[in-house]
Amino acid sequence: MLNEELKITIAEWLSSATFDESGEWLNINIEPQDWPILAKKLRNDENHVFDFLFCLTCVDWKTHLTMVYHLTSTKYRHNIVIKSKLNRDNPEIETVSDIWRTAEFHEREVYEMFGVNFINHPDLRLLILPDGWEGKNPMRKDFEDPINMIKL
Amino acid sequence: MFEEIGTTAEGDLVINMGPQHPATHGVLHLLITLNGETIKKVEPHLGYIHRSIEKMCESLTYRQFIYVTSRMDYLSAHINNHCCALCVEKGLQIEIPSRAQVIRILVDELTRIASHELWWGAMAMDLGAFTPFFYAFRERETINDIMEETSGARLTMNYIVPGGVMADIHPNFQKRVKSFIQLFKSKVDEYDELVTGNVIFQGRMKGVGVLSKEDAISYGCTGPAARGSGVNCDIRKLYPYEIYNTLEFDEILETAGDSFARYMVRIREMKQSIRIIEQLIDNIPEGDFQAKTKAVLKLPKGEFYQRVETARGELGVYIISEGGTTPYRIKFRSPGFSNLSALDHIARAGKIGDLVATMGTLDLVIPDIDR
DSSP states (O other): OOHHHHHHHHHHHOTTOEEEOSSSSEEEEEOGGGHHHHHHHHHHOTTTOOOEEEEEEEEEOSSEEEEEEEEEOTTTOOEEEEEEEEESSSOEEEOOTTTSTTHHHHHHHHHHHHOOEEETOTTOOOSSSOTTOOSSOTTSTTOOOTTTOOOO | OGGGOEEOTTSOEEEEEOSSOGGGSSSOEEEEEEETTEEEEEEEEOOTTOOOHHHHHTTSOTTTHHHHHTTTSGGGHHHHHHHHHHHHHHHHTOOOOHHHHHHHHHHHHHHHHHHHHHHHHHHHHHTTOOHHHHHHHHHHHHHHHHHHHHHSOSSOOOOEETTEESSOOOTTHHHHHHHHHHHHHHHHHHHIIIIITOHHHHHHHTTSSOOOHHHHHHTTOOTHHHHTTTOOOOHHHHSOOTTGGGSOOOOOOOSSOSHHHHHHHHHHHHHHHHHHHHHHHTOOOOSOSBOOOOSSOOOOSEEEEEEEEOSSSEEEEEEEEOSSSSOSEEEEEOHHHHHHHTHHHHHTTSBHHHHHHHHHHHTOOHHHHHO
C-alpha cells in the first residue's frame, strides 16, 4: 500500500497525527495517550493488518524520550514507524503486549534501560539488569558509571 | 531470585535450569514451575553475558562499531557485520563493487552452513546422541579453515566493512570452497541417515513444542523458528539485499510448527545455501573488493534501518545519526531475543523432558539475546 493511502486512513482515525516521509518508511508522530486505540486499529483493520512488530525501542533525546515502534504487515508487506514523545521525568505509555506478544519482552528491556513505565504491562520487572539494580537507567544519555564505562 | 526456588503454596515445584546448564549453550537461566513433570511456566532470566553493546556503540565510530557486533551472534559473525555495513552504506549512499557483493554473499552462506551445522550437532547432543556432534564439527572445521585463510579469524571475522570487504579473498578460496561443497553434499545425506530418520529422534521431536503461525508472528519469531510454522519471513526473499534477487534458491517452509518442522527447515536450508554458493563460486567478478570511502565516515542526520537474514532470523540494525562520526543511538533487533520470548508459550503444558528439544530447535545463542 502506498504511503499516501496509509496517511489518509491514519489521519481519519487520528486527526492529531503528524507525518514525516523523509526516511525510508512513513513516520507517524502521535501523542502517547492515543497509542492504545491506534495500535488496536492498526493490528485489527482488515485492509492494513500490521501484525508484526519487528522493532520496539526508545531514544533519549536529552529533553524528552521517544518511543519508536516499527510495524509491518505479513499480508500486505507495508511498513510504518510510529513515534511518540514522552516526558523525560515521568515517562508513561500504555503497553501493547496484549496486541503484539513480542512487545512484552521488548517493553521490559525499555523499562529497565530507559525507565519508561508501561501501563497495564502484565509483568514489568527487570529482565537483563541484575536483581536489586538501583539508580539510573543505563541507556539514558546522562548515565555515568565510573568503573565499567568504556569511553574512547 | 534464588529464594524463589522450592515448593509453592499450590504444591508446584520451582526449579532452576541454568545459568550453567549444558543444554542452554551459554549462560541462560530459566526458572521453571513444574506440576509433576508438566511445565506450568518458564521464566527466562537474562543478562549473564550482557555487555551493553548498544551503549558501547554510541562512543564508537562507524568503522569501529562493526567489530563489536561480531560478538553478538558469534555464529553468524559475518552476517552481523554485513547488516551493519549495509546500514552504514545506506546512510552514506555508496555503491559497492560487484566483486565485494559476491564475496559477501559467499561468506554469508558459508557462515549459515557452519552455524546450522553447529546447531545440528549440539541439538543432537542435547537429545543424547553424541556422535553427530563430532560429525558436525568435522565439516564445520573446514569452513573455519577457509575463513581463517581469507579473513585471518575463525569465529569473530570482522571481514565485511563499510564499502566492501576488508581484504581480497585468498587465492585458495575458490578451490577450497568447491572441494568443501563436493564433500558436504554427501555429508548432508549422511546426517539424514544418522539422525533425521531415527525413530527415537522423531519420537522426541514430532508434535513437541508446537508453535502456531499466528503466535509465531505475534511473538515476533523469525528465521527457521517461524518458517517451521509456515510464516514467510526470509528477508533474502522479501527485502533482497546485495544480489540475492538474482539468485535461485527456495524459501524453506514447513507447516507443522513442531520441533521436527524447525529441524527440517534448517537441514533443508543448508542445501539451499549450497545452491547459492554453487551459483556464485565460479562467477566472482573481477575488480575492486572495496569502494573508495573516506577514512572517517560521517552519516548524514537521519534514521537508517537495515535488516538481513542471519542463521537465526531477522537481524535489524537501527541507526539514528545526528550527523557526527558516531551514532547517536543504535538498536540491534536480535532474532534470538524475540524467539526466546515465545519459549514460555511453546513449552507450557509440555513435559520437562521435552523442554530441551524445544529449546534446541529454537537455536538460541545467548550473547545475541543479551547483547
